[in-house]
Amino acid sequence: MVDPSQAGMVAVGAGLAVGLAGIGAGLGEQAIGAAAVGAMAEDEKFFGKGLLMTVIPESIVIFGLVVSLILLFVF
Template sequence: MVDFGTAEVTLEMVQASQIGMKALGAALAVGMTGIASAIAEQSIGSAAVGATAENRDVFGLALLLTVIPETIVIFGLVVALLILF
């Protein structure tokens, strides 16, 4: 059994803990989507460069396919803002 002495949990401590957990959740929402987007961007980007090197006509399509994973980060940012506010 752990003895915490005479320390009591106050309302301010609970509110501070809730704010910290909200911030942690928002950080995880943006961070995890950023990492997932970077992993997807890595393989798509290298394939896009290779396809463009062989045929310059596919540059527009390659650019479009390279941008698509970045929308995942925008969704993560929206979720983080919903958590915070």
């Protein structure tokens, strides 16, 4: 159990885990999404691969969310 005087720092850590993971995934998805749209403009059969590659960075945000929940409920 965390000391009540340190509970705020645990909350800040949880917020940073989600926020920084979201920013990083957004920056990665930006380049991937632009390339996927360009590939689909040339050939429509790249839709599935482009969609898959766009979804992969979003899983990083889920990992950040899991870390934040662990911080909030375990400590």
